[in-house]
Amino acid sequence: MEKPLTGNFRADKEAVSLAEYERAGGYQGLRTALHMAPADVTELVKKSNLRGRGGAGFPTGMKWSFVPMGKDAPHPKYLVANADEMEPGTFKDRALMERDPHQLIEGMIVSAYAIDADIGYIFLRGEYERSYERLARAIAEAEARNYLGHNILGSGYSLILHLHMSAGRYICGEETALLNALEGKRAHPRTKPPFPQVSGLWGKPTIVQNVETLCNVHHIVNKGPEWFHGLSKTEDGGTKIYGVSGKVKRPGLWELPMGTPMREILEDHAGGMREGLRFRGVLPGGASTDFLVEEHLDTPMDYGNVQKAGSRLGTGTMVVLDDQTCPVGMVWNLEHFFAQESCGWCTPCWSGLAWTEKILFAMEQGKGSTRDLDTLAFQTKFLAPGNTFCAFAPGAVEPLQSALKYFADDFRRHIDEQRCPWRQ
């Protein structure tokens, strides 16, 4: 099976060097792209049906097509790699950046070329120090080889790439909050419309794209959209880096065809549950996705099918809940995280999540009441998409709303017994 994204990874977990990368065909995609018209690169990406790997799954080529092109387009234009991987349970971008940094850089140059961007940024999560070191080195190498900088490989196209380490905060992963942070402002999301494609970083056309998405681009240019479709088991093209965390035998990451069934990932690759533990549920795409349970295990892990099952593919990195872990405690932990990370901009988010978190904590302390259940259910509706300023809060309550459905008995027991049944 072809693994375009992780195929070059070294067994010793060191970064693929520039020489190794080039030997394996690296920067060929860039050379090919530089001989194409930018619009043709976008067209290829459109045909490939590459969808955003950061969670929302927006078609990449379509996003690029909103960027103003041509002589009258405003400049500088920007391409930003969203490397602020802060979704709990998600660690796929980290692997891509630490182990094959040139792959991201090449993907970025080709993408930047497609939208005629002048400046690129990698907005890197503040804790990813190893990624920072390896990317910084790879950028310097790429500059030395004129893959970056002025007049790239004599093509007349120039791109400056900056590596920016975030000062922290989950909300910086929201693309417009990221832009505010990059401008040195408070990281709260921006009004949309206008979308960043039109008015983004410093008011200029900007594309923000997840790391994994960008890593696919030059492969598509190199091998074509049909090849990309062929990698997948479903209509969404390409491979996907799936991850599993929780009490499974072998937590980790695997690059598999898009649409690989959840059961296959959990059982064949992650080795199933640890001895003595039973599977109870899974957050399929990171902390801000709805729980799926036993009955959904045969769901193919792609955008459409996970949605049909009642959740989202998200980042494709699963967090598994077992029967020895308190679901209320787990949800409290998640909501605590989200309440802490609310940027405080819109009322439903900062008030609703704080309330939600405090109720769940009280329940875990044996102080829950039946009315609390109504409040929790109400808050999940109150924080619905459109009611809040951005998608943060609606995502934050997804694990809660599904937990209330699938683990209702566990919530009930906390209230009836006035304690957490999992605690001694």
Place this chain on the structure above:
Amino acid sequence: MATIFIDNAPRQANPKQNLLHACLSLGYDLPYFCWHPALGSVGACRQCAVKQFRNERDTTGKLVMACMTPVAEGTRISIADPEATVFRATVIQGLMQNHPHDCPVCDEGGECHLQDMTVMTGHRSRVYSLGKRTFRNQYLGPLVNHEMNRCIQCQRCVRFYREYAGGRDLNAFHLRDSIYYGRHEDGVLESEFSGNLVEICPTGVFTDATLKRHYTRKWDLQMAPSICVHCGLGCNTTAGERYGSLRRILNRYNREVNGYFLCDRGRFGYEFAESSRRIRYPLLNNEAATKSEALERFGAVLREGTVIGIGSPRASLEANFALRTLVGSDRFFAGIPDKDLHLLSIMLRILRDGPARSASLDEAEHSDAVLVLGEDVTNVAPVMALRLRQSVRQAPMRIADGLHIPEWLDHAVREVVQDAKGPLFIASPYATKLDDIATTTYRAAPDDLARLGFAVAHSIDATTPEVAGLSSELETMIAEISAALLGAKRPLIVSGTSCRSPRVIEAAAQIAWALRKAGRPANLSFTTPECNSFGLALMEPQPLSEAFRSIQGESVSTLIVLENDLFRRAPASEMTALLSGVQHLVVLDHLVNATTEASELVLPAGTFAESNGTLVNSEGRAQRFFQVLDPSTDVQESQRWLREGSVAAGFNNQAQWQTLDDLITAMAAEITAFGALPMVAPSRSAAGKIAREPNRYSGRTAMFANISVHEPKPPDDPDSALAFSMESGPEAAPSSLTPFFWAPGWNSIQAVNKFQSEVGGPLRTGDPGVRLIEPSQESGWQYFTAIPPQFKAQPGEWLLVPIFHIFGSEELSRHAQGIAQLLPHPYVALNPVEASLLGAKAGEQIKVAVEGALFELEVALRADLPRGVAGLPTGLPPLDGVMLPAFCKLAPTGAELSARGAS
């Protein structure tokens, strides 16, 4: 206009607005917090949710935020929709989660937007039972109080303070449900507009610290429409009183003048009226006297020999006119130095005889290219600075336009515009606070500023005189300025009296006229130093030097000084000598000052709060203020003292003036420029009775029960339709007589929505005030030809220019308790290069000899001062009698320096 459907009713709405703005303008009660008509929409609070439907068949609809949704033809929304109603109540529930519910002890209680909106949404009972976040509050200075626990995170404070007013020291810290709005550490807020936080904050986080010292609920205040007396702009205010003392000033919306905001001098300066220097009863030879004793003496001295009067630029037209009538127009003198009267006359002539009109402040804000010539706008006319700060947003708005981002979508506009700013050129003797948004700044001595102005005019119209000997750098700057002004749709030239230079004013006019000639609708905005400078000048008083001459020449037996400390108009030595030549000195004023101390008879003159009167602002707009304090004390308005004095003297020229309207009618008949004065506000008989006290005014029968249990009859007000009572007629008050903004369900200042023809637009019966000055339609005007020579620094001599301080340079507000804590110490400002030549270091004392006076002052270094120029804080004792600019000599404290200069 577009037809939209609100709960199925077709309504007309402006497609350039958002749905919230439209709904409010149409009179719907739709709650909101983060939106403000002056700040636009950011969609943070989610309070204004409505249900929007795709078309008439759509019965499901979806929730949208009204403030973030544009009005479009056929838009269908429901405010009453149950889902939207529940959502809005739930948002309030969220906002209230951490709110301390301390309304009874909160200064905002009773005029709180949060209370109003909470009631409006119907959220009544508390479900949330868990902990609340708490904060440590900060000391933000003597003007604004901080109570962060009440915060609902609407973002308005930082949006106003930083984005709108350009402040830097208030910010949002932390995140989630515990954002902290404050400074990085305790300390006085640096913005000149910090007091607006009191009104912009929808709840009690930022409250008026001066009100707190003598607190009264809004409903217990007796209020009247007033005009700020602390600079020449004439911002409209609401003054509030209780128990005979002035309690606070609020902004009174007038779109053409102050809009939604005041400066801190205007908001907090009122405390001078309660200062310990206040004159509350007549003084006869420095002894307290009764009113009848005072009038008896006044009448006696009036009958004795020659009587002359000196008027005042800070007294009303009525008071000045009463004095003028009493002494006769040939013995009525301007209470300002001849030079200043001359400057005012030049400006009036320019605005009346030339083709360029004076801009209202609203027009100034909407100018798309501005040149400031010789003014420190922030410290001289602060609200104009706030307006000009918005003007630089005009030109870049086309960037947003090009992307179809509506002007009201505030953050989207700011994100796309970024740092782009429209042209604003500032030419001034020293750096000003507006420089941070200026395209280019130029710092020079007044003569050189005038030369720049004349050169810009010449570059626009070559028929104006050329300025010789300009550097190539200056030529480039001049070309840049003239190109920007010519390229603008609404160019504005700002100048005024701050440099005390006729040439600077003429140069400003020259540019505006050249632009007019080139077909650009250029306007002029002049600053005037005091609240009625233009009013006094329009009265065409005799020059002050003539008063001096008559005192020295013939024997003047009585001099009446109206609301004027003459020791601020000339050096103390000259003034003392002069006043000793007068047999009887009668002074009418509010506060003890050097002039009152020198006088035989002091009459306690009402301040703006105890008087009715008309002021003419720097736009040339006549505006009327009305008495708010109970008149039954010895303090009365100057015109009443003067009339009663003249009656006591047996004169009959004022006897028939029973009321304010009588006086105004007489003034309009006698002085052509004042013909329109009766239109400034309806006469007493033309308007129905208007209560100064709100419906909920409490304690009416009990307030003075410790003195008498009999309820006193409310004092009569012969001067206006305003009544010292809770009783109103059935009609709504006209805008010029609106004593407060209050509407059912809208108890806070935001009730102004209900008084505007559309939210953010003119008041329903028109913005108050009548412009007395309009350009003539004749084309007989001539360009100015007198161009001053280049300023040359003389060795051993410095040109002292006035440095203005918002707190300190103005006479009355200096005595306000809060502002008094913020006054600068007297100093002399020097360029570091020149200071080092003198061997002077910052903080050290240095001798300054100027205009025959000698001072020892602390040295302050200002690198922005041009060579050969030094600065002195103007209006600040003991420097307030020094008429600047003037040449001075400087010497170290050890060296010999006489008042005449170095020996």
